Amino acid sequence: MVNGSTAPAGRLTIAGLGPGALAQITPEVAAALQSATDVVGYLPYVARARAVCGAAGAESAVAWHASDNRVELDRARQALALAAQGRQVVVVSSGDPGVFAMASAVFEAMENAEPADAVAWQTLDVQVLPGITAMLAASARAGAPLGHDFCCINLSDNLKPWPVIEKRVRLAAEADFAMAFYNPRSRSRPEGFVRLLDLLRAHCEPARLLVFARAVSTPDEQLTVCTLAEAAPEMADMRTVVLVGNSATRRVGRFTYTPRFYGLPADGASPGNAP
Ligand code: SAH
Numbered sequence: 001m002v003n004g005s006t007a008p009a010g011r012l013t014i015a016g017l018g019p020g021a022l023a024q025i026t027p028e029v030a031a032a033l034q035s036a037t038d039v040v041g042y043l044p045y046v047a048r049a050r051a052v053c054g055a056a057g058a059e060s061a062v063a064w065h066a067s068d069n070r071v072e073l074d075r076a077r078q079a080l081a082l083a084a085q086g087r088q089v090v091v092v093s094s095g096d097p098g099v100f101a102m103a104s105a106v107f108e109a110m111e112n113a114e115p116a117d118a119v120a121w122q123t124l125d126v127q128v129l130p131g132i133t134a135m136l137a138a139s140a141r142a143g144a145p146l147g148h149d150f151c152c153i154n155l156s157d158n159l160k161p162w163p164v165i166e167k168r169v170r171l172a173a174e175a176d177f178a179m180a181f182y183n184p185r186s187r188s189r190p191e192g193f194v195r196l197l198d199l200l201r202a203h204c205e206p207a208r209l210l211v212f213a214r215a216v217s218t219p220d221e222q223l224t225v226c227t228l229a230e231a232a233p234e235m236a237d238m239r240t241v242v243l244v245g246n247s248a249t250r251r252v253g254r255f256t257y258t259p260r261f262y263g264l265p266a267d268g269a270s271p272g273n274a275p
Contacts, residue, residue: 010083012124014103016096016131017048020218024137025052029129032090040065040079041092041102049092072102076109084120096133100154100182103128134241135180138213141223143255145211145243148262150178155185155192162192166199173203178258179244184236194233200244204228209256211243212236225256 013032018024033039034056039049046066053062065082067075076091083089093101106126113121139146151172155165172179185193200208206229214222214237224235228244236242249258 008086009125010086011088012079012083012126013090013129014097014106015090015092015129017045017092017094018132019095019134019137019216022052024132024217029131032129035088036062036090037088038063038065038082039090039092040075045092045094072105073109076105079106080109080121083124096131097128099133134216135243137216138211138241138243141213141216142211144257145245145249146178147258147260148178148246150180152180154182155196156183169196169199170203173200176246178246178249181242183238184240184242185233186238193236197231197233200228209245209249211256212240214240
């Protein structure tokens, strides 16, 4: 080794487990789990990772570090410390680890490391492995509601003030983006989604299409498509991602889609002839 130490080189992998179904975990993430010595994450995600390893007969060799959702930074520090000791650590998130999840928490912990840990943590072998994020799993189930420009907003105001959310939603509606809302409604914040619906109603027409996609790719999956006029706060909970179409989003048969051409006739006229 370069530093002359005999300690094994640790590695920290930050992996996305997809929306729920084991079939939607990438082979790359499954392989990382199978060679892990330690798996760190929120309880239900660690259970999902265990199922992957169990299916491959690799479960027994792994140390499982499951913790409550509210301690993301502690979990990130624990993972960095284990990897710095030479362990092969996988931190698991649902969906994609870079979308409102653990990848940012790990880099934040790395940046704010105690001086004694900073060099070891900042020179670790770290890799981020993508996963299928909730909005893409939901969009695929519905058809193609995110088929044109869209944006993605976390409605939890635990980590940012409501006026920021409000400004982003208002400007996204004005720019006619389709939108995906994560963490739409929890028992501790029931009022945020009510305010969101009021905000959307102030800026979008009543016939605007919404998709409430709950627990996509799990046995509890539920998909509800309705107009903004029909939408009610109870349609969303913390297992739901809410997609809001743009002004051109429409239905064909049982599908909801957004055309690829914007401001053009639906007969596929060439974009070069756009008015
Ligand atoms: N990193 C995750 C998002 C974490 S935030 C990802 O990329 O998907 C948690 C929010 O994600 C939930 O409140 C919900 O809005 C959404 N979500 C996660 N899994 C979901 C699923 N299977 N179906 C619908 N929404 C889901």
